[in-house]
Amino acid sequence: MLPNEINYYLILLFLLIIIPLISRERQIVFLLVSSYILYIVSNSYLVFSLVFVTVLTFYCGRLIYDKNNRKLYLVLALLGCLGQLSFFKYSGFLALQGVSIFTFLALGLSYFTFMALSYVFDIYRGKLRPTNSLIEYALFVSFFPVITSGPILRAVDFLNQIKSRIVITSKDLQLGLTLITIGLILKLLIADNLAPFVDAIFSDPTKFGSQAIILGTLAFGIQLYFDFAGYSDIAIGTAMILGFKFSMNFNNPYFAMNPSDFWRRWNISLSTFLRDYLYIPLGGNRKGTLRTYLNLIVTMVLCGLWHGATWNFLIWGGYHGCLLCLHRLLPIPNRRIFLIIIMLLTQYFVFLGWLIFRVNNLDNLIYCLRMFLVPTGLNFFYFIIGLLAVSIFILSRDKIANNDWVCFIGSMKPIYWFIYMVIAINVIYWSWPVRVTKFIYAGF
Amino acid sequence: MRNPVLAAIIASIFCSIIMILLLTNTVIDPYLKATNWSINLFDFYENNNEVNKIYILGDSLAQMGIDPLATGDYLKKNNESFKVYNLHYAGDNPYVRIVELAHMARSKPKIIVFCPQYRWFSTLYWTPSWGFYPQLEDRYSLVADKTILDPYTRSLFNKTQLDLIQKDSLNLFFYKKRYLIPSLQFRIYEALSINNSAMPRITNFNREVWPVYWIKKPQDTPNCEIIEDNNIQKKAFLYMTRYLKGQGIHVIIINMPYHPDYLRTISNESKNNYSNLMNETGCSYYNLDSFCSDLEFFDYGHINYYGRQNLTKEVAEIIRYEVTNAPK
Numbered sequence: 218m219l220p221n222e223i224n225y226y227l228i229l230l231f232l233l234i235i236i237p238l239i240s241r242e243r244q245i246v247f248l249l250v251s252s253y254i255l256y257i258v259s260n261s262y263l264v265f266s267l268v269f270v271t272v273l274t275f276y277c278g279r280l281i282y283d284k285n286n287r288k289l290y291l292v293l294a295l296l297g298c299l300g301q302l303s304f305f306k307y308s309g310f311l312a313l314q315g316v317s318i319f320t321f322l323a324l325g326l327s328y329f330t331f332m333a334l335s336y337v338f339d340i341y342r343g344k345l346r347p348t349n350s351l352i353e354y355a356l357f358v359s360f361f362p363v364i365t366s367g368p369i370l371r372a373v374d375f376l377n378q379i380k381s382r383i384v385i386t387s388k389d390l391q392l393g394l395t396l397i398t399i400g401l402i403l404k405l406l407i408a409d410n411l412a413p414f415v416d417a418i419f420s421d422p423t424k425f426g427s428q429a430i431i432l433g434t435l436a437f438g439i440q441l442y443f444d445f446a447g448y449s450d451i452a453i454g455t456a457m458i459l460g461f462k463f464s465m466n467f468n469n470p471y472f473a474m475n476p477s478d479f480w481r482r483w484n485i486s487l488s489t490f491l492r493d494y495l496y497i498p499l500g501g502n503r504k505g506t507l508r509t510y511l512n513l514i515v516t517m518v519l520c521g522l523w524h525g526a527t528w529n530f531l532i533w534g535g536y537h538g539c540l541l542c543l544h545r546l547l548p549i550p551n552r553r554i555f556l557i558i559i560m561l562l563t564q565y566f567v568f569l570g571w572l573i574f575r576v577n578n579l580d581n582l583i584y585c586l587r588m589f590l591v592p593t594g595l596n597f598f599y600f601i602i603g604l605l606a607v608s609i610f611i612l613s614r615d616k617i618a619n620n621d622w623v624c625f626i627g628s629m630k631p632i633y634w635f636i637y638m639v640i641a642i643n644v645i646y647w648s649w650p651v652r653v654t655k656f657i658y659a660g661f
Numbered sequence: 662m663r664n665p666v667l668a669a670i671i672a673s674i675f676c677s678i679i680m681i682l683l684l685t686n687t688v689i690d691p692y693l694k695a696t697n698w699s700i701n702l703f704d705f706y707e708n709n710n711e712v713n714k715i716y717i718l719g720d721s722l723a724q725m726g727i728d729p730l731a732t733g734d735y736l737k738k739n740n741e742s743f744k745v746y747n748l749h750y751a752g753d754n755p756y757v758r759i760v761e762l763a764h765m766a767r768s769k770p771k772i773i774v775f776c777p778q779y780r781w782f783s784t785l786y787w788t789p790s791w792g793f794y795p796q797l798e799d800r801y802s803l804v805a806d807k808t809i810l811d812p813y814t815r816s817l818f819n820k821t822q823l824d825l826i827q828k829d830s831l832n833l834f835f836y837k838k839r840y841l842i843p844s845l846q847f848r849i850y851e852a853l854s855i856n857n858s859a860m861p862r863i864t865n866f867n868r869e870v871w872p873v874y875w876i877k878k879p880q881d882t883p884n885c886e887i888i889e890d891n892n893i894q895k896k897a898f899l900y901m902t903r904y905l906k907g908q909g910i911h912v913i914i915i916n917m918p919y920h921p922d923y924l925r926t927i928s929n930e931s932k933n934n935y936s937n938l939m940n941e942t943g944c945s946y947y948n949l950d951s952f953c954s955d956l957e958f959f960d961y962g963h964i965n966y967y968g969r970q971n972l973t974k975e976v977a978e979i980i981r982y983e984v985t986n987a988p989k
């Protein structure tokens with residue numbers, strides 16, 4: 218059950234009515250049961266996958282903490298979790314190569330597996346004491362707002378927040394609802410309206426020329442951002458209403474000044490997970506220049522593979538690894554004009570990356586790259602429009618990036634916030650498509 | 662929890678619901694009522710109390726081929742007083758039209774003239790998957806709360822199709838929101854007195870003059886192989902004709918004219934299969950497939966102004982003959 222379905226909000230309303238009336242222990246049980254019911258409704262028997270990961274990592278965490286055979290239990294947890302992830306996620310890839318195994322994917326598998334692994338890693342690194350309560354831990358792994366598309370939570374952040382009774386405050390309610398409405402507007406008004414245009418181009422890109430491929434790539438980059446950022450806002454907003462505080466998952470990624478900056482702003486929970494649990498343990502930048510580049514490329518290739526078992530994700534990951542290396546390799550003069558050029562170049566390369574991300578057929582990808590990199594038959598009018606858009610983009614950067622609109626709206630006086638809500642509800646209602654479009658990242 | 666935020670939430674939901682209801686009822690509904698063919702047709706079936714009325718059913722070939730007013734005038738001159746309605750629908754076919762069957766029968770026309778064409782029953786052309794979902798959605802989604810399907814008709818559709826044809830009122834209400842922008846545009850055009858091309862189509866059935874041009878050789882030669890199977894179109898057509906006859910309505914079938922060049926592409930076997938099907942209905946059947954000369958067409962089957970005049974007269978004469986000679 219996804220946040221663009223009406224039932225999601227009916228369940229949320231039900232939780233909001235019940236939670237303030239019951240004790241802390243019951244609140245946790247109630248949230249856990251609700252999360253599992255929602256998961257089973259969406260995913261049927263594949264709930265066993267969720268139970269398996271939860272139980273395995275919970276007990277491995279405790280055994281790691283006991284100091285005996287720590288590595289053995291860490292490896293056991295890793296093998297169990299990643300083995301299952303590979304089995305479900307990459308058997309489809311083998312099937313494509315002619316080896317048919319299994320093609321079902323448990324909803325949110327990549328997310329809850331990574332969340333569970335972060336718990337085990339943190340215990341192993343001595344940064345977290347394992348919880349004694351399987352129920353609390355199970356709630357962390359299955360928490361319904363984030364299970365389908367993240368953000369990837371850290372156990373330490375989550376478990377600390379359920380140590381005391383959940384209190385729903387009017388401030389959280391206002392801010393949470395603001396986030397949910399903004400998320401829905403991003404998803405329904407922008408992402409879903411771009412989807413038909415993007416799908417029409419990339420269903421058979423060889424029918425189109427450079428102009429359409431470039432516009433399609435731009436539209437897909439915008440669609441993907443608003444779709445995923447919209448989901449993240451809804452998830453964080455839902456959690457906030459229920460009394461949980463999580464960090465934002467996006468921070469204006471298309472205003473990034475360079476590739477490293479982009480990854481500090483895009484899917485922050487995933488990029489920090491990869492940084493903390495993969496890049497740094499591999500040695501990070503502490504073991505010489507060559508090793509740093511290798512670590513960057515390995516991390517980003519695995520990041521690509523996390524998205525799915527197709528060649529384009531692998532290439533996309535490697536491509537971003539190379540961009541990060543290139544950024545380290547090339548000195549950038551600290552003058553404003555150079556910074557602007559680098560920012561525009563960064564976005565050019567990021568969108569080129571989205572083209573690789575979107576086209577999963579290798580022949581089509583080669584064709585699209587040719588059309589994107591060596592454009593032909595471009596319309597002068599579109600060129601001017603593009604130039605104007607880029608100028609506005611540069612000029613508005615500081616204004617948009619430095620303002621926290623969510624906080625501003627979420628802390629308005631109730632009378633003004635009421636006006637915002639009426640407008641937001643109407644925008645959401647009228648732009649809500651008759652046929653629900655899936656969240657792109659719910660498929661990963 | 663402090664009350665002002667909760668009050669703001671409840672008030673905003675309440676105000677939004679009122680705004681949504683208002684916009685739907687005062688902007689979208691009147692627009693749909695004014696422009697939507699299906700809504701008007703279902704209203705027409707329900708509210709037209711004329712006793713002596715004739716319905717002409719068919720696709721664009723019937724739309725361009727038969728002038729209902731001229732037909733009515735011809736009958737009047739021959740002492741037969743009937744109001745004639747051309748209830749065509751571009752791209753019509755029995756499988757889609759069958760959804761209207763119950764309403765059509767309840768409105769009690771004296772005569773129904775079916776104007777089929779070979780393509781309706783060609784297995785390759787009219788398979789249920791061929792553009793069928795959008796066609797059903799466009800045509801019946803807005804009257805989904807009114808459609809009545811008997812068990813046999815229901816059995817012809819799959820679940821997805823039935824969900825499209827029969828929505829509950831709440832889903833229909835949500836569905837209407839997709840018409841907000843065109844309805845606002847319609848309202849603005851009306852307010853500015855700009856001539857709007859989206860006029861109620863039902864009022865346009867009486868006089869339509871088509872341009873006088875033609876081509877010698879049809880460019881569009883759709884596949885017309887009619888094999889001796891029992892495809893869904895045939896099932897629907899047989900059921901409709903028998904059902905209407907069972908309701909005491911006189912049914913006439915007139916095979917529409919084709920450009921001679923196109924007619925030559927249809928095999929004798931297909932023509933025989935088609936003819937057998939028409940005879941199987943037990944209704945009066947008139948084959949006018951070679952009624953018009955090549956100068957009376959502007960493509961494979963759509964006739965021009967001259968053809969329309971000639972065909973209308975012929976159809977009117979058939980109706981007069983049937984009215985005079987049919988068993989009472």
